[in-house]
Every structure is written in C-alpha cells, then in structure tokens.
Amino acid sequence: MAFVCENISVNEEGVLTFAGQSTEELARQYGTPLYLMDEDRIRQNCRTYVNAFSEHFPEGSMPLFAGKACCFKQIYRIISSENMGCDVVSSGEIFTASEAGMDMEKAFFHGNNKTDADIKFAMDRGVGYFVADNEEEILAIEAEAAARGIVQKVLLRITPGIDPHTYEAVSTGKVDSKFGQAIATGQAEEITALTLRQEHVELAGFHCHVGSQVFAEDVFERASDVMLEFIADMNAKFGYMAGCLNLGGGYGVRYVDSDPYLYIAEKIGSVAGAIKRKCESLDIPVPVICMEPGRSIVADAGMTLYTAGSVKKIPGYKNYVSVDGGMTDNPRYALYKSSYSCYNASRMNEEADMEVTIGGRCCESGDLIQLDVPMPSSTERGDIIAVCTTGAYNYSMSSNYNRIPRPAVVMLKSGSSYVAVRRETFEDVAAQDI
C-alpha cells in the first residue's frame, strides 16, 4: 500500500504507523484527539531548503520558516537549530519565537496592519526586519525608530501581479490584493521613494508572496523576473540597489495520491538559474535571496489521531463515522474543502469496502473532516481514525469552539516520543473567565 508520505506505513498487526511508531499505542499513551509531529521529517524538510540555498544562492541567503503554518516554542527550537530564520505575522508569534530562544535578528515581521503596539513590541524583541506593507506603516516605523534612536531594517512588500494558478502575466486579482504595493499602479515605486527618504528606516530590499499550495512549474521564476526588473528600475531611478529579494512561501505538498510530487531542491536550483540569467541580462548583482516556506516544512510531518464514536449508516444515502475532534482542531475542510488521506488506523489489513464521511463533534453540519473515505464496514466505536498531512494550518488554526480543549502535540523522534504542547484542560479553556 502506498501512502502520501514515506513516514506512513502499516505494521504486522495491521495498525497504521507514523515515523515507525504504532498509532494505536500513541493514542493509548497520549489520548485522542492527538496531533503527532515527526521531528525527523521536519528537520529533513528544513535541510532540503538550507542545503539548496547554500548550493545555489549568494552568501547570506536564508530560508525562513513561516510560523503561521505551525507555531509553538519547540518548532522554533527545531528550525533555528537547522539554521533557518523565521517569518512572523503578529506579536503573539514574535513572543513565541523569542521566548523559545530564536535569534530575532533572523526574524521577518509581516502583516498588512501592524498596530503601533506591534511595532513597539517587535522593536523591544529585536526583530531584524520589518516587511512593511504600506506608507502609513513606513511612517509609523520611522517615528518609533527615531524615538528609540535606532535604524530599523525593512523590506517592502511588493505585489508583482502574478497569479500562481492562472498564468496571467498581470492579474487584477493580484494587483488588488490587500497585501503590499503594486508595481503596475506605480505605488511600489512611490513607497520605495518614501522609504529612501526616511532617516531611521534602512531599505534592505523587497518582498513578494504570490500564493500557497503552488505546484505550477515556473511561479517563482516569473515572480523573480518581475521583481528583478523592478529592482533594476529602482536602481535606475533612485540609484538604490536592493541587497535582498525575499520571494515568500508557497511550495505545495501532497495531501492525496493525485497531488503531484514536487522536488523542492531541484525547483530551487532552477529558480536560482533563472535569477542568475535575469541578473546578467539586467546587469545587476544577484541579491541575497530569502524564501518563506511554511506548509512544505511541517505539513507532511503531521498526522492527527481520533477515536471513532458512532458509525451511522443511512441506507441509500451515506455513512458517517463521527470522531472526537473536528473543525476545532482542523478547520481546513470547513474553510476550504481541503483534501486529506484518512484511514481506519486500527484495521489496515481489512478491505475498505464502504465509503464514509468523517464528521467532527461540533454543533455545525459543516463540521466535517472529509467526504467519501474508504473504510472497512467493520469500523466501530473505539477504532483509531488517522488523518494524514495535518502538520500545517491545523494546530495553528485550532479553536475552542464549543469549549473543546485543544489536543496535545506529541513529537516523534528516532523511535521515541515527547509532548511539545500539553493537552488543554477545561480549566485552561475557562482560565480567563471572571
């Protein structure tokens, strides 16, 4: 049997394994619902980026982990020990990263609406780079940096007008994004001019982010083409040569068998080739390159375990297996109809002869994890249900809807396991209530 990722298998007892460990035993030891994270896989994914970067890009180039994909302290310890930087999008993420001991000089602070309090907090914690979104923000950063007598490094978020899924050269859908300043409207040039006039803001370069779950051949080549032309243009107009180009995140991962394989090391090699050729033709030096992978670092390092409750067969209609979690720990089906590979982890040797809808336990008809999942008709209350590839945008998007405590996050490492985030208690859920 082939699985979406090679860290998934089946043992002699017919039980699904993750990172070589029995899902039934892990469920027994830690309880369900449960997030599992394969630490070795996270490290392997980090190394793919770090090695490709040192092979192909100028010195100082660095992959940054996009914390919004999966944010808790242990993740930052892992990615910083793998020599990655990070991208943070809120004061809460800055707090988590810096409390975990992350070198904040390697942190890039995003967001289209940083509050004054965020700007102060980020400077308090020594965030290396702000990725500024708009003119008001540049002025607010300038004012705060001036008050502190410091010079704050910034990148400007630019909208290159590239749609990663449609191949249109300039798509209005992208130019009218809530993020960044568009090249097409002249606003990217205006914010560059404004930034260069500030005394306490140092323009370190430019940033763009074109999308997520990207598989298309040449999205990063097209984005870097447009951005390098912009860099050359700013050099011609203002005599300003950007030192850094940050291409954002977005490489896709396999959720189901029909998703293509993506060889990220090769992809980065060809992006680097395109960048070098473009810089030669524009006669500019190759800038330091950053990328911000989130999903492709953590998604396939995650699996969620549930315990089946009721198995409801509605003759002539459909079958439901209800689980002891749902949209509170994984809102992605409810939000985006996301695909997942799901299994009855307890019965991998039995024929999957019925199709079920996996339903969560929340009071919402839309609280579903997946439709049309093949499962043995012997499936019953107490079986362990596994949902694969849940390492990204699951824990980080979880909620306490219906006052359901969040599951624990357990890390699997070289045959052993440890708790990285404790399971919430009812006391935790009600902790702020007066």
Ligand SMILES: *Cc1c(COP(=O)(O)O)cnc(C)c1O
């Ligand atoms: C979401 C996001 C990322 C990470 O995207 P992935 O698809 O998880 O790799 C990186 N940079 C920015 C600015 C983002 O908004």
